[in-house]
Amino acid sequence: MTIRLTVQLLGAGALLTSAVYAEAEPVADAATISQRLLDTLRETNGVPGMGAAVWQDGQIVWDGSSGLRDVTGGAPVTHDTLFRLASVSKLFTVTAAAKLAEEGKLDLDAPVQAQLPWLGARWPAITPRQLAAHTSGLPHYQDVDRDRGAVHYQTGREAVAIFADRDLLSPPGTAYSYSSWGYTLLGTWVEEHAGQSFPDYVTRQLVPGLAIRADATHSGDTNASRAYGFDAGRIVEMPRHDFSYTWGGGGLSGTAGAVATFGGQMIDAKIVRPATFDAMLVPVRLADGRPAGELDYGVGFGWRISRDPDGAPFVHHNGSTIGARSTVGLWRAERTAVSVLANASWVSRMEPTAQMIAAPFRPAPAGLIATACPVGAQRYRGTFGDAAVEGAVRFRIEQGLCIGTAEQHTAMRGYFGTAMQRTDAPLTLVGLDPEGGLARASLVNPFGIADLRAQADGSFTAEIATGRRLVLRFDQPGK
Numbered sequence: 035m036t037i038r039l040t041v042q043l044l045g046a047g048a049l050l051t052s053a054v055y056a057e058a059e060p061v062a063d064a065a066t067i068s069q070r071l072l073d074t075l076r077e078t079n080g081v082p083g084m085g086a087a088v089w090q091d092g093q094i095v096w097d098g099s100s101g102l103r104d105v106t107g108g109a110p111v112t113h114d115t116l117f118r119l120a121s122v123s124k125l126f127t128v129t130a131a132a133k134l135a136e137e138g139k140l141d142l143d144a145p146v147q148a149q150l151p152w153l154g155a156r157w158p159a160i161t162p163r164q165l166a167a168h169t170s171g172l173p174h175y176q177d178v179d180r181d182r183g184a185v186h187y188q189t190g191r192e193a194v195a196i197f198a199d200r201d202l203l204s205p206p207g208t209a210y211s212y213s214s215w216g217y218t219l220l221g222t223w224v225e226e227h228a229g230q231s232f233p234d235y236v237t238r239q240l241v242p243g244l245a246i247r248a249d250a251t252h253s254g255d256t257n258a259s260r261a262y263g264f265d266a267g268r269i270v271e272m273p274r275h276d277f278s279y280t281w282g283g284g285g286l287s288g289t290a291g292a293v294a295t296f297g298g299q300m301i302d303a304k305i306v307r308p309a310t311f312d313a314m315l316v317p318v319r320l321a322d323g324r325p326a327g328e329l330d331y332g333v334g335f336g337w338r339i340s341r342d343p344d345g346a347p348f349v350h351h352n353g354s355t356i357g358a359r360s361t362v363g364l365w366r367a368e369r370t371a372v373s374v375l376a377n378a379s380w381v382s383r384m385e386p387t388a389q390m391i392a393a394p395f396r397p398a399p400a401g402l403i404a405t406a407c408p409v410g411a412q413r414y415r416g417t418f419g420d421a422a423v424e425g426a427v428r429f430r431i432e433q434g435l436c437i438g439t440a441e442q443h444t445a446m447r448g449y450f451g452t453a454m455q456r457t458d459a460p461l462t463l464v465g466l467d468p469e470g471g472l473a474r475a476s477l478v479n480p481f482g483i484a485d486l487r488a489q490a491d492g493s494f495t496a497e498i499a500t501g502r503r504l505v506l507r508f509d510q511p512g513k
Contacts, residue, residue: 087293088395207321241296297363359378361385457480
């Protein structure tokens with residue numbers, strides 16, 4: 035069976051319409067596109083296993099798995115695979131604190147020393163809000179903490195003793211300085227007022243029924259992923275690491291579906307009230323009026339507050355630790371949440387990657403420029419940052435999608451080659467138009483997934499990293 039396709043090619047200032055014949059093939063739906071992106075990302079970065087999920091309008095609409103949770107045993111990642119959540123754990127900590135405050139059991143604005151009398155008065159008064167926003171002045175991990183995962187701590191109070199005699203980096207409320215030790219203290223504050231261990235409170239009281247628990251990597255749970263790292267580009271299994279020193283800062287594990295569902299439950303007010311979540315998303319100001327945060331986001335009560343490239347409000351948190359890279363992000367107004375989890379730490383841009391993984395399920399942005407798949411292109415040329423680049427490229431239509439593969443230019447290999455993971459894979463373009471156009475594509479590269487869009491002058495642009503823009507033109511013989 036054949037079908038007639040009308041292909042519109044946007045050339046140098048002219049619109050050319052031609053008729054071609056092609057064999058009919060199934061059209062990719064949103065889940066198929068997101069799965070393809072996840073698989074291509076894992077193949078490109080060399081991470082052993084990844085999971086991702088999208089929650090929308092009250093349910094998981096896609097739960098993707100790719101690669102292996104156990105390289106030696108050959109066990110695949112599944113929907114039930116537990117990944118280390120790293121600092122995504124912090125969102126469960128602040129939500130636990132907010133819930134207990136809602137119930138009148140904790141005061142978010144009273145000095146934590148007054149609520150934990152054993153802490154003493156070495157530091158000036160620090161509030162839970164300051165701990166959550168990383169404005170307490172407490173340090174992050176330091177050189178002396180390099181072996182911190184070698185000891186098991188029975189309680190959060192024992193873990194706080196690790197840093198309880200250290201000096202603050204700045205007076206509370208005066209500077210933003212990321213601190214997981216601050217979340218060890220915040221999680222301990224939750225633990226002592228909840229009357230049970232922090233992981234137990236999260237599992238049993240905060241998100242009952244979701245696959246969220248203390249790090250399961252070496253627990254004997256057959257669903258738990260192994261933890262991996264890179265040594266000169268080679269995959270190696272990481273040694274046992276005990277996260278009891280910071281359950282609240284980075285010690286939880288969960289499935290991709292459970293993490294996305296947690297985000298959805300926050301949107302749907304199933305954990306804390308809407309007014310409480312509203313308050314958690316108010317950007318924090320330092321004593322001098324400057325916003326707390328870094329890069330392109332502010333910080334509220336734990337959540338990072340930003341906007342996606344099209345201006346839609348987007349709140350999120352990322353994580354990175356031994357054997358893990360993670361993110362969760364929410365478009366609250368759209369009732370959409372996305373999670374991406376990996377069983378190895380890798381250099382990546384997690385928010386854009388998550389946004390592109392979820393893109394097939396969201397409305398297409400306004401202003402996209404209709405552009406046909408350049409199936410005849412053989413070369414690309416353009417710029418990568420300040421460097422002129424060119425190379426071979428090939429496009430094809432698969433399941434109705436425009437798919438492109440471009441070899442890396444020397445400038446790209448030099449840039450990506452600084453990372454720990456695989457960096458030599460070609461760039462892959464996956465068009466998001468199920469009818470085969472290339473108005474917008476996911477550009478899968480060694481650092482993640484970038485948003486590639488057609489421009490009015492016939493070029494395509496994508497931000498690979500902050501301040502690092504890729505501009506491409508595809509040369510088509512006879513066009």
